[in-house]
Amino acid sequence: MSIDEAWDILLKYDYKRTKNREILLRFFDEADRYVTAMEVRMAVERDNPGISFDTIYRNLAMFSKLGILDETELNGERLFRMQCATDHHHHHHFICTACGGTKSIPICPMDSVTVNLSEYEIEGHKFEIYGRCPKCKVG
CATH class of the missing domain: 3.30.1490.190 (Ferric-uptake regulator, C-terminal dimerisarion domain)
Known part of the structure; x- marks a missing residue:
């Protein structure tokens, strides 16, 4: 999924375009792998010092619910990654x-x-x- 496609989904559900969401989407667009919420926090803190873990986790959960992020669990920890390209190919x-x-x-x-x-x-x-x-x- 592209950042533009993610924003289309967010705006469709009346979520505002915020600096934090932009930073998170950019991070996932570049990461191309599953990451923990803590890894996300460490990476995005560089662009936005002081971003709270609650803000990050709340957005990750919302992105996952809307289908922007894929989510899995490994060793009892939730991991997230950008949803695969929207070619609608089941895999x-x-x-x-x-x-x-x-x-x-x-x-x-x-x-x-x-x-x-x-x-x-x-x-x-x-x-x-x-x-x-x-x-x-x-x-």
Whole structure:
């Protein structure tokens, strides 16, 4: 998702264009990986000293709710990244537990799982694989 697309969503839901939101969106646009709220705080404090953790966390939760950010949980901690490009291609991710980088997985395991759930109504799913990317497994 681009920053412009994110602003379109925010403005559609009557959220104001603020310096803090601009800084957060710019950070995620450049990060291209999953990050913790604390990593976000450390990075954006350079551009906006004194930004509160509450402000950051509140915006992360709102961005996630609106579909601007993807969210996952690893070791009991929430991680966030900019939503994938809006090509509407259904896919899943490998997530590096060391650097937070991702790799798209173009197939969906639901095709084989739904065979055993023919009488169930599936409302959604999420499939993620965790491990170390080639760059991180070397070290």
